[in-house]
């Protein structure tokens with residue numbers, strides 16, 4: 334079961350190394366070439382994801398002998414023939430599987446059906462079918478003309494003159510022909526003429542490169558004419574290693590830049606692609622470099638490390654993305670952090686990929702607060718200032734790249750929830766594990782404890798010492814209660830109270846609370862009436878939910894110290910340091926008594942003590958968010974410690990944690 338959504342904490346840095354999973358484009362090409370070739374091929378570094386699984390299982394259904402173990406596979410080539418004369422093949426949403434397989438099967442002829450997920454049935458394939466029909470291939474559309482599902486029948490192959498294929502919708506149509514047609518070039522040249530401007534050219538270069546590895550040298554004139562010479566034969570190279578995926582690399586390369594914006598990051602290195610890569614998407618790193626990123630290239634790695642000296646932000650500008658359609662999506666995210674608008678051009682193919690990516694990008698970027706303009710084949714993204722970011726739930730449209738791209742939004746000033754994170758399985762099932770491993774969340778120190786344990790004063794002193802923000806979560810309940818009393822909202826009107834809580838324009842500065850231009854002292858909210866009302870509304874789940882989001886929104890760089898009762902258990906379960914602060918009931922009663930007296934409130938120690946015991950009992954026994962230490966909390970008993978000593982103990986715990994992280 335994959336989760337419905339994934340909450341990403343705001344990030345303050347990144348650093349480390351990622352061993353990239355194999356390239357999707359190379360994996361699926363190599364699998365097909367190995368199946369079509371003469372001889373046995375041992376493949377290493379193969380990608381294990383939805384897209385390669387559909388290719389592998391299709392080849393098995395077609396009678397190709399293959400063994401797979403992790404990222405290695407052994408394929409016994411069929412020397413140009415698929416043994417199974419008929420098959421029903423599910424292609425998921427893998428363009429790199431359905432298009433080349435359609436060409437290979439149609440040229441052989443048989444009784445085959447190719448289909449996929451609903452979106453696959455909206456992705457065009459008509460240009461490829463038209464090209465194949467020029468050879469006498471029998472291909473029918475089961476539904477809408479021009480789209481899968483396809484039914485392939487017996488072929489009466491003939492070759493009379495050049496074959497033409499359109500290149501301006503997807504380069505995969507040309508790739509499909511180039512991969513399959515060597516089987517028909519034994520006796521005569523096969524010439525392919527490309528109509529319209531070929532898009533995504535570097536992917537055709539991958540095709541040509543891998544064909545060479547399998548013994549076929551295609552000659553090309555510009556990007557319009559390709560000749561597969563007579564006598565061509567696909568022969569296994571024996572062993573072939575798949576590079577890491579350059580498109581998947583783009584998210585981490587971006588993280589290596591964005592993670593340094595708060596100067597808390599370290600270099601991020603992707604391993605498995607480098608300056609010798611055959612994938613066009615490594616050009617993403619060059620684009621980043623042009624925009625001001627600091628990039629290092631190795632033979633088998635690329636590393637980013639923030640911005641080039643002297644720069645404060647990435648540059649904006651216009652970027653032609655014709656050659657890097659997939660990695661271009663990542664540029665739409667880095668654009669949010671630039672110093673000027675970024676316009677991505679020549680991205681018309683986005684409209685017919687996993688989803689209409691121009692529409693999806695524009696819609697989801699707008700949820701973050703960004704100003705976005707778009708046209709048929711372009712997108713302009715205006716950068717976001719820190720105070721313009723909005724927290725959002727990002728829809729991912731069953732598009733792996735939407736999910737991976739928007740993980741980068743957590744370097745902004747917002748809480749990001751990614752819907753259907755499992756969709757990354759199309760090309761990168763372990764993406765979020767790798768992303769969490771190399772990113773560093775904005776730190777939170779959660780200080781929970783019973784009433785009068787001194788957590789408020791300690792939290793604010795710790796925050797001041799570290800330069801972090803401070804959140805007194807108890808105050809939020811009291812403020813909501815105070816606002817409800819003032820506005821006459823009934824204390825049992827859950828929906829109205831939740832609405833009030835969700836939109837409290839509150840901030841904390843210089844030890845005071847600011848709400849709607851009014852400034853308070855925490856003591857002003859400690860009246861009996863507000864206290865009673867706060868305790869009533871704190872028991873309402875809708876109010877707790879609303880305040881949950883509000884409390885989490887205080888987690889912003891450079892860090893947060895949050896005090897309350899459920900900070901470490903409920904609100905910030907991933908806090909880097911959790912302290913559960915206690916003191917004996919007698920000493921807490923004495924502290925509270927002294928506080929009351931010093932504020933000029935008459936008090937009797939015995940009564941204060943009794944009230945405190947009552948409050949403890951209520952807090953530990955209540956149904957929602959009962960007071961208890963988190964399993965991983967440090968227990969700190971301050972009965973015999975002064976305030977200064979307690980603060981110093983918390984700071985020492987924090988320093989120990991920080992050293993471990995570094």
Ligand SMILES: O=C(O)C1=C[C@@H](OP(=O)(O)O)[C@@H](O)[C@H](O)C1
Pocket residue numbers: 357358359428429502503504505508532533536537658659682
């Ligand atoms: O040939 C390939 O491996 C690919 C070509 C590109 O598609 P288009 O040619 O449709 O742009 C790219 O977007 C896709 O992810 C993989």
Ligand SMILES: C=C(OP(=O)(O)O)C(=O)O
Pocket residue numbers: 426427428429430659686687734760
């Ligand atoms: C467009 C993509 O996939 P496909 O190979 O299915 O075309 C992609 O991975 O971004």
